[in-house]
Amino acid sequence: MNQILPAKFAVVNIGELVTLAGPARPRVGPEMRDLGTIRDAALIVENGRIVAAGSMADLRKSIGRKVTTVDAGERVVTPGFVDAHTHLVFAGNRAAEFEQRIGGATYQEIAVAGGGIQSTVALTRKATEDELLTQARLHRDWMLRGGTTTLEAKSGYGLNRETELRMLRVLDRLATEGPVRIVPTLLAAHTVPKEFATRRQEYLHSVTAELIPEVARLGLARHCDVFCDEHAFTVAESRAVFEAAAQHGLGLRIHAEQFRPGTGAALAAELGAATADHLEAVTEAALRQLLAAGVQPVLLPASVFCLGRDQYPPARTMIEMGLPVVIATDFNPGSSPAPSMPFVMALSCIAMKMLPAEALTAATINAAWSLGLGDEVGSLETGKAADFVVHECADYRELAYFVAAPARPRVFIAGIEVTL
Amino acid sequence: MNQILPAKFAVVNIGELVTLAGPARPRVGPEMRDLGTIRDAALIVENGRIVAAGSMADLRKSIGRKVTTVDAGERVVTPGFVDAHTHLVFAGNRAAEFEQRIGGATYQEIAVAGGGIQSTVALTRKATEDELLTQARLHRDWMLRGGTTTLEAKSGYGLNRETELRMLRVLDRLATEGPVRIVPTLLAAHTVPKEFATRRQEYLHSVTAELIPEVARLGLARHCDVFCDEHAFTVAESRAVFEAAAQHGLGLRIHAEQFRPGTGAALAAELGAATADHLEAVTEAALRQLLAAGVQPVLLPASVFCLGRDQYPPARTMIEMGLPVVIATDFNPGSSPAPSMPFVMALSCIAMKMLPAEALTAATINAAWSLGLGDEVGSLETGKAADFVVHECADYRELAYFVAAPARPRVFIAGIEVTL
Numbered sequence: 032m033n034q035i036l037p038a039k040f041a042v043v044n045i046g047e048l049v050t051l052a053g054p055a056r057p058r059v060g061p062e063m064r065d066l067g068t069i070r071d072a073a074l075i076v077e078n079g080r081i082v083a084a085g086s087m088a089d090l091r092k093s094i095g096r097k098v099t100t101v102d103a104g105e106r107v108v109t110p111g112f113v114d115a116h117t118h119l120v121f122a123g124n125r126a127a128e129f130e131q132r133i134g135g136a137t138y139q140e141i142a143v144a145g146g147g148i149q150s151t152v153a154l155t156r157k158a159t160e161d162e163l164l165t166q167a168r169l170h171r172d173w174m175l176r177g178g179t180t181t182l183e184a185k186s187g188y189g190l191n192r193e194t195e196l197r198m199l200r201v202l203d204r205l206a207t208e209g210p211v212r213i214v215p216t217l218l219a220a221h222t223v224p225k226e227f228a229t230r231r232q233e234y235l236h237s238v239t240a241e242l243i244p245e246v247a248r249l250g251l252a253r254h255c256d257v258f259c260d261e262h263a264f265t266v267a268e269s270r271a272v273f274e275a276a277a278q279h280g281l282g283l284r285i286h287a288e289q290f291r292p293g294t295g296a297a298l299a300a301e302l303g304a305a306t307a308d309h310l311e312a313v314t315e316a317a318l319r320q321l322l323a324a325g326v327q328p329v330l331l332p333a334s335v336f337c338l339g340r341d342q343y344p345p346a347r348t349m350i351e352m353g354l355p356v357v358i359a360t361d362f363n364p365g366s367s368p369a370p371s372m373p374f375v376m377a378l379s380c381i382a383m384k385m386l387p388a389e390a391l392t393a394a395t396i397n398a399a400w401s402l403g404l405g406d407e408v409g410s411l412e413t414g415k416a417a418d419f420v421v422h423e424c425a426d427y428r429e430l431a432y433f434v435a436a437p438a439r440p441r442v443f444i445a446g447i448e449v450t451l
Numbered sequence: 452m453n454q455i456l457p458a459k460f461a462v463v464n465i466g467e468l469v470t471l472a473g474p475a476r477p478r479v480g481p482e483m484r485d486l487g488t489i490r491d492a493a494l495i496v497e498n499g500r501i502v503a504a505g506s507m508a509d510l511r512k513s514i515g516r517k518v519t520t521v522d523a524g525e526r527v528v529t530p531g532f533v534d535a536h537t538h539l540v541f542a543g544n545r546a547a548e549f550e551q552r553i554g555g556a557t558y559q560e561i562a563v564a565g566g567g568i569q570s571t572v573a574l575t576r577k578a579t580e581d582e583l584l585t586q587a588r589l590h591r592d593w594m595l596r597g598g599t600t601t602l603e604a605k606s607g608y609g610l611n612r613e614t615e616l617r618m619l620r621v622l623d624r625l626a627t628e629g630p631v632r633i634v635p636t637l638l639a640a641h642t643v644p645k646e647f648a649t650r651r652q653e654y655l656h657s658v659t660a661e662l663i664p665e666v667a668r669l670g671l672a673r674h675c676d677v678f679c680d681e682h683a684f685t686v687a688e689s690r691a692v693f694e695a696a697a698q699h700g701l702g703l704r705i706h707a708e709q710f711r712p713g714t715g716a717a718l719a720a721e722l723g724a725a726t727a728d729h730l731e732a733v734t735e736a737a738l739r740q741l742l743a744a745g746v747q748p749v750l751l752p753a754s755v756f757c758l759g760r761d762q763y764p765p766a767r768t769m770i771e772m773g774l775p776v777v778i779a780t781d782f783n784p785g786s787s788p789a790p791s792m793p794f795v796m797a798l799s800c801i802a803m804k805m806l807p808a809e810a811l812t813a814a815t816i817n818a819a820w821s822l823g824l825g826d827e828v829g830s831l832e833t834g835k836a837a838d839f840v841v842h843e844c845a846d847y848r849e850l851a852y853f854v855a856a857p858a859r860p861r862v863f864i865a866g867i868e869v870t871l
Contacts, residue, residue, distance in 0.1 A: 126848035130807055133800050169843070176857035337854055339801050341761070374855035380553050381759050387550055423589070428546035434757055435794035435855040437596035439871075451859075 033441075033448040034101060039077040040446075041094045043087065046105035046425050048072035050084050051392065051410035057327060057355030057400040063389040066427065067410070074108065076417040079445035084411050107427050109391065110411050111180025111418040111442065112372035113398035116284075116308050116329050118218075118363035119174075119184035119205075120167045120198045121151050122158035125364045138338060138366070139262070148188070148222050151364050155188035155198070163201045170362065170370055172451055175211055177371040180418040180444045181399070181408050182211060183284075183359075185256055187218030190234075192242055195219050199251035210449040212418075214402045216284060217243065217252040220272045222263050235268055239275035247279035253403070254282040254305065259295030266298050273302050282403065284329075288313040300324035306357065306401050310344040311335060318345075318352055327401040328354050330393070331361035332378040333369035346383035357401045358385075358393040373438075376431040387428040417446035453861075453868040454521060459497040460866075461514045463507065466525035466845050468492035470504050471812065471830035477747060477775030477820040483809040486847065487830070494528065496837040499865035504831050521868075527847050529811065530831050531600025531838035531862065532792035533818035536704075536728050536749050538638075538783035539594075539604035539625075540587045540618045541571050542578035545784045558758060558786070559682070568608070568642050571784050575608035575618070583621045590782065590790055592871050595631055597791040600838040600864045601819065601828050602631060603704075603779075605676055607638030610654075612662055615639050619671035630869040632838075634822045636704060637663065637672040640692045642683050655688055659695035667699035673823070674702040674725065679715035686718050693722050702823065704749075708733040720744035726777065726821050730764045731755060738765075738772055747821040748774050750813070751781035752798040753789035766803035777821045778805075778813040793858075796851040807848040837866035 052067035073090040075083040075098070083090055094100070128146050132138065141147050155163065174182060184202050189195035199215055206213035219238045227234035246252045255276030257269040263286070264272070273283050283304035287295030289311050296317035299307040307313075307321055308329040321328060330344045349356050358379050361367040369375070376390040385393065399409025408416050421441040422430060442450045471478075472487040493510040495503040495518070503510055514520070548566050552558065561567050575583065594602060604622050609615035619635055626633035639658045647654035666672050675696030677689040683706070684692070693703050703724035707715030709731055716737035719727040727741055728749040741748060750764045769776050778799050781787040789795070796810040805813070819829025828836050841861040842850060862870045 124846075124849065124852065126807075126846050126852040129800070129852040130848055133804050133806055173853075173856045173858060176859070333854065337801065368852050369854040369856070371855045371857055380549070381757065384553050386553055387546075426544075426546050428550055429544065432544065432546040432549040432788050433593075434753065434789040435791045436593045436789070437791055437857070438593060439596070 033450055036101070036446070036448065037099050040099040040101060041076070041090070042074040042101045042103050042108060042421070043094065044105055045072040045074065045103040045108045046070065047107045047427060048074060048084060048411065049107065049109040049391065049427050050412060051110055051396045052412045053410070055406065057397045057405070058392050059353045059355050060350065063350060063356070063392040064386060066388050066391065074411060074419065076446040079417055081411055081413055081415050081417050083413060103421050105425060107422045107424055109420055109422065109427060110395045110409055111420055111444065112178045112394050113402065113409050114174060114179045114182040114359050114372055115306070115357050115398040115401045116331060116359035116361050117182050117184045118187060119170055119182065120163050120186070120201050121188045121364050122154035122163060122166065123151065123364070124368065125151065128365070132339070147365060149225055151188045152190055152224065156191070156194045160197050160201060163198065164204055167201055167205060171205060171211055173370040174362070175442060175449065176451060177373055178420040178440050178442055179372050180211060180442065181214065181402070181404065183214040183216055183402055185216040185218035187221030190219065190221065190224035195242060196251065199246065203251060210444045210447065212408065212444070214404070215252045216254040216256050217246050217281065218256040218258070220257040220264055220269070222258060235271060239271055243275045243279050243281070247281055252281060254284045256284040256286065258286040259298070260286065260289055261291055261294070266295060269295060269298055273298070277302065284308060288317065292317065296321055299326050305403070311342050313344065315348065318349060318354065322352055322354055327357050327397065329357040329359050329401060330379070330383065331359055331367065332382055333375055334361045334367035336378055336382065337367050337369055343383050346379065346385050350385070350389060355397050355400065356393045357398045358390060359398065371435070373430050374435050377434040380431045387431045390431055391427060418444050453870055456521070456866070456868065457519050460519040460521060461496070462494040462521045462523050462528060462841070463514065464525055465492040465494065465523040465528045466490065467527045467847060468494060468504060468831065469527065469529040469811065469847050470832060471530055471816045472832045473830070475826065477817045477825070478812050479773045479775050480770065483770060483776070483812040484806060486808050486811065494831060494839065496866045499837055501831055501833055501835050501837050503833060523841050525845060527842045527844055529840055529842065529847060530815045530829055531840055531864065532598045532814050533822065533829050534594060534599045534602040534779050534792055535726070535777050535818040535821050536751060536779035536781050537602050537604050538607060539590055539602065540583050540621050541608045541784050542574035542583060542586065543571065543784070544788065545571065552759070567785060569645055571608045572610055572644065576611070576614045580617050580621060583618065584624055587621055587625060591625060591631055593790040594782070595862060595869065596871060597793055598840040598860050598862055599792050600631060600862065601634065601822070601824065603634040603636055603822055605636040605638040607641030610639065610641065610644035615662060616671065619666065623671060630864040630867065632828065632864070634824070635672045636674040636676050637666050637701065638676040638678070640677040640684055640689070642678060655691060659691055663695045663699050663701070667701055672701060674704045676704040676706065678706040679718070680706065680709055681711055681714065686715060689715060689718055693718070697722065704728060708737065712737065716741055719746050725823070731762045733764065735768065738769060738774065742772055742774055747777050747817065749777040749779050749821060750799070750803065751779055751787065752802055753795055754781045754787035756798055756802065757787050757789055763802045766799065766805050770805070770809060775817050775820065776813045777818045778810060779818065793850050794855050797854040800851045807851045810851055811847060838864050
């Protein structure tokens with residue numbers, strides 16, 4: 032049962048308070064291992080914001096006897112997870128295709144047979160806004176129960192004006208109803224819709240000349256994303272989409288270098304994208320371009336895992352080069368039906384050899400900066416939003432170590448306990 | 452909030468009732484894909500047992516208006532998971548070693564440096580019975596929240612009379628307090644304790660001549676297990692332990708062929724063990740021996756995954772040969788800190804190419820038979836215990852497909868809702 036809390040309260044008896052306090056920018060290199068941990072700690076919250084984070088000894092006086100307390104029972108408290116890459120809104124699911132893939136069908140065979148993204152597009156176009164909202168809420172709740180307090184979410188299963196706008200309106204309603212913070216992204220260039228198969232330029236024109244301006248005017252997206260890949264859009268096509276997006280004030284994110292090198296990292300660097308996502312096939316030369324341009328790599332190991340592949344992005348190389356790495360779920364019905372950020376942390380450690388501290392930094396403060404929210408969420412510092420999680424463990428490394436544990440953390444957003 | 456239910460009630464409006472009804476023996480070959488599914492179904496429970504499982508149309512009359520109902524909301528209902536291989540009881544954890552392994556240390560380097568099993572043994576010996584119980588309860592609760600209603604659990608972190616008995620008493624208390632059903636196994640032959648490093652025969656003698664008879668007399672274990680491996684016990688040593696165990700009426704389970712072929716499968720076949728567990732390195736010849744002897748293979752893919760290895764046991768070969776495959780978590784603080792059966796199902800599908808239906812059979816009815824409980828749990832048939840789970844999905848394949856989803860199933864054991 033969630034505790035009803037007043038506007039001012041203190042979380043006390045925190046065994047390990049992972050503040051992630053530090054410079055006002057994403058963390059790189061060895062900084063990714065510095066969690067700003069305080070032992071035997073307390074956190075004071077007022078009007079949804081953190082007013083103090085420190086040791087019990089230092090804060091005991093400020094807390095006094097009149098302040099309501101939440102007892103953390105010597106557990107770990109971290110910032111809420113920030114999931115910087117999801118496809119939260121869609122109709123139906125692709126459990127049947129999952130079974131077919133296990134039986135031996137390839138992702139591309141399924142796509143050619145009318146499955147894959149196109150099957151989700153067909154279902155999503157048929158679904159009403161309320162149906163999409165109901166399904167998205169369940170998946171949002173899974174994420175929340177795993178400790179996610181902010182998430183980015185993309186359109187991209189509409190691929191026409193009406194359905195892309197419907198998906199973005201669902202995200203707008205989710206953002207308004209709360210409690211999870213939502214950052215919406217337009218991904219009309221997810222793939223070419225079937226009906227435009229022989230008229231790709233026409234589709235792209237409708238995106239650049241009509242949809243992007245309309246979405247920007249309505250304020251329904253903060254970023255624009257493009258799936259740059261041999262089965263999706265070329266670098267030249269992606270450039271056209273991004274130029275329109277930038278012109279209308281949208282930030283840029285890109286699905287790049289997932290299967291082949293040369294599919295978008297250089298473009299992301301040239302146009303100053305906020306992020307380049309996936310990067311399983313990226314070269315070191317392209318990584319140097321991202322580094323020089325300040326583009327954050329967003330790694331999506333669950334999509335590698337769920338597809339049964341073994342080419343994970345080179346996280347260690349990126350960290351050693353000084354890139355401000357982010358990890359995210361890529362939650363979607365095809366390649367990554369995996370909503371849990373603690374699971375992505377575990378996979379990042381086991382499969383990409385990220386240390387638990389690096390994974391936690393990549394899942395919180397670095398992810399927050401990649402969404403333009405680094406001043407607001409992602410660390411527990413005075414003035415920031417009181418978005419935090421009391422975990423069922425005593426050591427933050429257990430978050431990655433107890434793989435896929437059905438734990439029940441207590442989750443707080445803006446100083447309100449929101450655990451379901 | 453759990454519903455308070457009378458002795459007789461009906462679960463109605465079940466979208467997909469996975470009964471796993473079938474012959475009174477483990478399922479093999481194509482039988483593993485036959486889930487005995489009933490759509491638009493109901494389940495009638497009385498005094499903790501199933502009195503009917505069928506379609507709503509057939510059961511509507513039997514339910515009538517006076518019977519209390521639980522609305523399953525068109526969701527999937529399955530038998531509770533039966534986790535046939537866990538090391539539930541231990542003190543501390545090895546999150547620090549997990550981090551060292553990611554940093555490059557091998558499992559064996561860590562063991563040589565005093566880590567590995569020996570570090571858990573040291574902590575477990577120091578822990579009181581109540582401390583062990585408290586920690587085991589948290590982990591048991593994680594399993595329960597994932598839908599596990601019966602679990603096997605081993606001693607093996609004591610490696611002396613006093614601590615092995617203490618671990619088994621903790622299991623006895625957990626079994627008595629409920630709600631999860633516990634099947635205890637003596638694993639005194641987990642490894643040679645440090646103080647006997649140069650006197651292995653003496654340690655083995657204490658196990659065969661003293662501990663096994665005492666544990667059998669006290670009724671504290673139903674099975675005896677041995678870790679047969681080049682770093683643990685030889686086949687000859689394992690044979691000595693098993694002969695003593697069989698003489699005292701204990702069933703046999705064996706950690707076999709995890710790293711090398713020739714480490715125990717033939718012995719398991721020869722002595723008619725209930726199960727041979729792990730089998731990552733097993734040969735087809737050894738599998739034929741297991742098949743001929745009716746030994747059930749228990750596959751533990753999470754231990755492969757968590758160690759960052761890629762040699763999974765050959766599940767498809769086993770199924771095609773007609774072996775009654777079981778899957779289990781191997782939950783333990785070293786190689787598999789993974790308590791969730793749905794996650795093990797996902798991993799079995801993705802990494803071992805088991806179909807979702809095969810994974811579900813392996814996680815329920817086949818696991819129940821491997822524990823000697825096939826007549827009692829593992830399927831939803833008239834007369835069996837009312838151990839079932841109402842999942843947050845509409846299609847059983849979603850259990851494996853939505854990898855590591857922080858779902859909140861409703862769990863019932865002996866007709867009582869026990870979800871935490």
